[in-house]
Amino acid sequence: MKNIRNIGIIAHIDAGKTTLSERMLFYSRKIHRLGEVHDGTATMDYLPEEQERGITITSACTSCRWNDCDLNLIDTPGHVDFTIEVERSLRVLDGAVGVFCAVAGVEPQSETVWRQSERFGVPKLAFINKMDRPGADFEAVLNALHTRLSANPVALTVPWGQGDSFEAVLDVLREERLDFDPADQGRTVTRRPWNEEERAFAAPWRERALEKIAEADESFLDRYLEGDYTPEEIDAALRRATLARRLTPAFCGSALRNAGVQPVLDAVCAYLPAPEDIPAPVGHDAAGNEVVVTPDGPTAALVFKVLMEDGRKLAFLRLYAGDVKEGDSLRNTTTGKDDRVGRLYRMHADRREQLAAAGAGDIVAVIGLRGAHTGDTYTAHGGDLRLEAIDSYPPVITLALEPRNADEGKILDEALARYMEEDPTFHAVMDEESATRTISGMGELHLEVLLERLTRECGISPRVGHPQVTLRETIRKPAAATRLFDRELGKERHQGEVSLEVAPRPRGAGNDVRLGDFLPADPKEAAKALPPALAEAALSGVRDALQCGDLTGYPVEDVEVIITGITRQEGLTTAPGCHMAAGAALREALAAASPVALEPVMHVEISVPDDFLGAAISLFGGCGGKVDDLQDRNGLKQISGSAPMRKLFGFSTSLRSVTQGRAGLMLSFDRFDC
Secondary structure, eight states, X not given: OTTXXXXXXXESTTSSXXXXXXXXXXXXXXXXXXXXXXXXXXXXXXXXXXXXXXXXXXXXXXXXXXXXXXXXXXEOOOSGGXXXXXXXXXXXXXXXXXXXXXXXXXXXXXXXXXXXXXXXTOXXXXXXXXXXXXXXXXXXXXXXXXXXXXXXXXXXXXXXXXXGGOOEEEEXXXXXEEEEOGGGTTOSEEEEEOOHXXXXXXXXXXXXXXXXXXXXXXXXXXXXXXXXXXXXXXXXXXXXXXXXXXXXXXXXXXXXXXXXXXXHHHHHHHHSOOGGGSOOOEEEOTTSOEEEOOTTSSOEEEEEEEEEETTEEEEEEEEEXXXXXXXXXXXXXXXXXXXXXXXXXXXXXXXXXXXXXXXXXXXXXXXXOTTXXXXXXXXXTTOOOBOOOOOOOOOOEXXXXXXXXXXXXHHHHHHHHHHHXXXXXXXXXXETTTTEEEEEESSHHHHHHHHHHIIIIIOOOOEEOOOEEOOEEEESSOEEEEXXXXXXXXXXXXXXXXXXXXXXXXXXXXXXXXXXXXXXXXXXXXXXXXXXHHHHHXXXXXXXXXXXXXXXXXXXXSEEEEEEEXXXXXXXXXXXXXXXXXXXXXXXXXXXXXXXXXXXXXXXXXXXXXXXXXXXXXXXXXXXXXXXXXXXXXXXXXXXXXXXXXXXXXXXXXXXXHTTTOOEEEEXXXXXXX
């Protein structure tokens, strides 16, 4: 395991993630011909939609070998609509490389993915790309890493020249200049000691780097103060500081010009963690007890992604313990069902390499796990361990689809079911009365790509309605209600009577459903007064009713519900009766509590040249936008604010029009609000 590196490439859209990934594969000889994003030939962007648009839509897995290390590499999307791809990748990765544009610096989505990685405690490297672009400023990006991301970057390579004058990179620890031969696309790296001019420029960077390493690692501090240390001791101290996330090693180059990539590969092996270097994941058994997962324990794996191919499910697993072989029977502890491993693969984008077995620390794809869904845990047969699931995000935009005929309707339903299996942020619902399908996702681009896939993969083009936002409901004041349910269902009579109170909670606090203090304090006496099955049925009835508010039909949020009484009649009161009575009482109470609709509010970041600032702010204000902050960054005005999603349809097109295509825009879900 010490020679495995599970890493991801994360960044804002168009920072150069896929270009960097392509060079990593080329220099490690995993591929023998360089592909380019702008030509639609990049290995990791294999979907036709990715090749046409020049962006990454789905995270792609591959592997390569460098410096005796096996690298499992995941190239993630940069667009906020596909943030679930970043989320579920970071959940199973041990390290990451953050890519930043030397001109634009730390962009909005860079902040988002960086904070996602911090939440998972992922150690990172930084690669400052596009040093050959006019306006490149290496030091400004390092400062932005510190101020905007609270990172502590330490420059290990610095550029010799910037913009049009960019020539090479200087290794500050080894005191060498690195030149990358354009004749073989940068594969040959020439190292030589600094000359006097290069030393005068880079020596302060070296001293600054050593100071930062000494400050971050106490065991190296004494050696540094004595002036007696070796390159191996520097590397060891830097590795310890990186794993503890006290430092972020930073590198520079131009991936498109094939310069500066090999030092990043060296650093991945030298400074990022092996699976055995990260804290052992903690799961829970069936009783709710914490269980520490160790590599030599029983098999434990997390499903972080699912793809449907030719009617078969391909499940991507991160193995945390034990091993998996073809033919093994594994228990899905999320569903409680067993599945058998049919085939094991190591993925290379859309191609596969079959494996006989995989061990702890590996990332593999498996055919045969028919019940697998994103976030499920698989263990050895008979196990009950459950690892922490993967967070999802609520959809914010909805479209109505109408098939053109009955045959197309059947194909459409099958395709939508397949896409829901693959993407936890995509929802599809069928209205039986109108025969209309509604699909919901994270943004206009998200749904646009799915519609393109419908046409390409299934040969259908359903009629599409106007986009609508996904709503939520809440209440403005407290209320109470009591409802009696007494009815025959089938041949049995069910009765129940439930009283409850509702009250609003702070925005974003979620729902709180609980029993009041109407039962005796002693558990045994409480069970005699009210059997636990009746109490649980009433609580379940409330939770189910919260999924569909009377005002909008959407889920109810930020509500406190206290069940204040359950009247029990011996021989008559049943669990279904309590369930139905609780749901009816909740609906009555919500109707009396001044219900109000909540709509999605988006966080908006606009970067625009000074000449177009007034036009951009005016257009933003016309969409109901509220400006929260305005800053100067790298010669551009950065507008931060919020606006309701329903007024932002078409905003990106209008913004490009009024700014002559020179504005940048990033939308991300913020909250539901009225």
